[in-house]
Amino acid sequence: MLFDERPKKTRDELFDREKEIEEIKNNINRPLLAISGIRRIGKTSTLLVALNELKTDYVLIDCRRLKENYGRQDLYSIFSASFSSIIDKVRDILSGVRGVSIVGNSIEFKWKGRQSLSLADLFDHLNKKRLIIAIDEAQKLRGPLSTEIKDAIAHAYDYDENLTFIFTGSEIGLLYDFLGVEDKNSPLYGRYYYSVTLERFSREMSKEFLTKGFQEVGLRANNSVVDKLVDLFDGIPGWLTFGANRFLEGGKIDDIMEIAISVALDELEKLIDTKRRVSEISARRYKYALKCLGSGMNTWSKLLDCIQRSEGTTISSSVLDNILLSLEKTSIIKDYEFLDPIYREASKRMRV
Ligand SMILES: Nc1ncnc2c1ncn2[C@@H]1O[C@H](COP(=O)(O)OP(=O)(O)OP(=O)(O)O)[C@@H](O)[C@H]1O
Ligand SMILES: [Mg+2]
Structure with missing residues (x-):
């Protein structure tokens, strides 16, 4: 079903992305691939559809829940759950390896x-x-273990030719920082990776996606509903799917927008929480920056002025530079504009 809200696994559930899936399949024998794109653009779905069609064994390690200062225990728990899910494929090759125990159906x-x-x-x-x-x-x-992880991946790049690593990331700047292929101090420095970037759907494609999805559930798409959902969600498939489902549950367009904004607000609050660990002042500044950007402050000086007025204090230019860099690296903004219109609306409503 096109409107299933879980990541898709088969091509018939996935709209478009033919080109990206071919690219992944054609480059699957390389040691490193990266799939990037903003939140809800369809990275996990595209990855899974390509992997399932390749018929090569794979393990999916989902790092989303790792906290900023995660430790070895957290990392190995994720590894353990992931490898346990393919135990039949790796039981033989992992038994007897130092530090690995196979207990029933878990590793x-x-x-x-x-x-x-x-x-x-x-x-x-x-x-x-x-x-x-x-x-x-x-x-x-x-984080603290990243060098060790990258050392191991760099080692695999050089010696383990049967392995392919695919990395995905919604915080695109941070993903490339992690990989560090251009950073002389990174173990992966100079290693080649094949990169696939997922872009949003065009207006026409968004309409086609919604129309097809509504048809699948036996509904003739009402043009005005389709147009409104397309206006609201700017070609981001995850939001289009979300909006279509709320509509099918009986939601009115305005309510759907409110629910989406509250989801985005929660996500932004989580981002701010990571700043709160630095200091309360830093968290508040990020909020003001988001509010100011949301209200259209689209140059450096306008933004500086807006944050200073909101806070009632002067702030140094390097502080603003850092905030902007961080918002760009987490793929919230680019060139003072939000990459997701729902995040822009949510930012306007942040409570400080
Ligand atoms: N091309 C597509 N066709 C149909 N549904 C899609 C497509 N792309 C994404 N979706 C739907 O959009 C939602 C988000 O997709 P997915 O989880 O694959 O994206 P993502 O980029 O991995 O998101 P996140 O950044 O949150 O991890 C899911 O409900 C998924 O089913
Ligand atoms: Mg994902």
């Missing part, structure tokens, strides 16, 4: 002590068979 990884798992060792053993290691929301791997 456990030891993260403490001398007998603990080494990631490079894990990859060397996995290399006994062809395997794709797909790491979803890989930018979350930034």
Whole structure:
């Protein structure tokens, strides 16, 4: 079903993305691929459809829930859940590996002590068979363990030719920071990766997607509803799917917009929480910056003036530069404009 709200797994559930799926399939023998795009653009869906069509074994490691200061235990728990889901494919090659225990249908990884798992060792053993290691929301791997993880991936790049790593990320600047292929200090420096970027649907494609989806559930699409949803969600498939479902549940367009904004507000609040760990002042500044950007302050000086007025204090230019850089790296804005119209509306309504 086109309007299923979970990530899609098969091509008949996925609208378009033929070109991107072909690109992924044609480059799957490379060691590294990256799939980037803003939130809700369809990264996980496109990845899964390509992987399922390739018929090569793969493991999906979803890093979305990793906290900023995650530790080895958190990381290995995710690895353990992911590899347990393909236990039948890896049971033989992982049994006997240092730090790995196979208990019933789960794979456990030891993260403490001398007998603990080494990631490079894990990859060397996995290399006994062809395997794709797909790491979803890989930018979350930034943090204290990132060098160790990248060292292991760089090792696999050089020696484990049966492995392909695919990274996806919605915080695009942070994903590339994590990979660090242009950073001389990064273990992955200079390694080639094939990059696929997912763009939003055009207006025409958005209309076609909605019309087809409504047809699938036996509804003749009302042009004005389709137009309004397209106006609201600017070609972002996840929002179009979300809006179509709320409409099918009986929601009015204005209510649908409100619900979407409240979802986006929650997501922005989570982003602000990460700033709150630095300081309350920093969190408040981000909120003012988002509010000012939301109200159309689209130059550096207008934005500086707006934040200063809102706060009633002077702020240094480097502080503003850092805020802008961070909002760009998390793919919230580009050139003072929001990449997602719902985030813009939510930002206007942030409470400070
Ligand atoms: N091309 C598409 N055809 C049909 N549905 C799609 C398409 N792209 C995305 N969707 C739907 O949009 C929503 C978001 O898709 P998905 O989770 O794949 O995106 P994502 O980029 O991985 O999102 P996130 O950044 O939140 O992880 C899901 O409900 C999915 O079913
Ligand atoms: Mg995703």
